[in-house]
Amino acid sequence: MADVAVQHGVEGLYEPSLFGTYSKKIGMWLFLLSDSLTFGALLFAYSYGRISTPNWPTPFGKESITNATIMTACLLSSSLTMVLGVLAARRSDRAGVVRWLLATMFFGAVFVVLHAREWMGLIHEGLKPFSNPWAATVPQFGGTFFTLTGMHMLHVTLGVIYLGVVALRKKMLPILVVLWALGFFLTSSDNVFHYGIHVLLLSAVVAAFVLFLKPKDYDANDVEVAGLYWHFVDLVWMFIFPLVYLMSTRVK
């Protein structure tokens, strides 16, 4: 098992870890660093455009801000339940881990559903990637909005699936396939999520590869590493929420 190479308590046999912790955690931190730069670049580009365009649309009224605030509260609460899950894993409380991970997934799923509803509302109002009904001279509003929030929504969705695989393992696969089928057949072909839902099927295929080719009893370290990813997703929203929504509140 590769894990043996970096376990504590085998000093003298192997070099002590340079960063004082197990490789998997260092690996996840390095990945998060790279992902921060991806979002950092997107957020910087968005902020630059926002500041340098005097007539940037401000379409987010009371309903939108309330919805986005609830979404923020959902993600913050999901981070709390994630931490509690990690603490449960450290105590080897298996049932507790599953309970807290499912709670985290619930908040994450609520976030995605609320976000999808908001997208549908904005699309219905006429927001498109290269045009919007509020400012004809700012065609980039739609593209920047959908790219930023869409990238984040994808990260949240994949995070929920990741947590599901850690919590439920092979039981997660039929759940993913059923959700994909429901999502696909219950949405019309002019709905962007009719195509986006395929992410669930793709994830089921990838998860199946991982679960069958590398079967493992996920331990406290795996839960902690999944937690790091989840907190990162929350962290990114802490920047998207003010930059995209709070900077564009509708003047009454």
Add this chain to the structure above:
Amino acid sequence: MHNVAVAHHDESRTPYYAVWVGLLILTAVEVVLAYRQIFAPLRMLEVLMVLSVVKSALIIGWFMHLKFEISRMKWMLMVALVACLTLMFIFFADAFRILSLGSR
């Protein structure tokens, strides 16, 4: 094991609940400031970014547990991130060039 971060056994949950409440309060402050449009856009951006950085510090330090890792790990991660972001943010000044030159 002196160079290894030690996991606390039977860790208290209180700090995590406190961080969660702190984050909710900071979010509420942000929402009120923005909803009432207290500041002009540029000042609003600065205020929101400061608040967001404070929230990030809470999440990274406590939820992601970085506060309890060894110094070398903290320095490596934070210096790398800040350095890369700074390289991008240097170009923010260019946004004002466009504003002062005006656009048709």
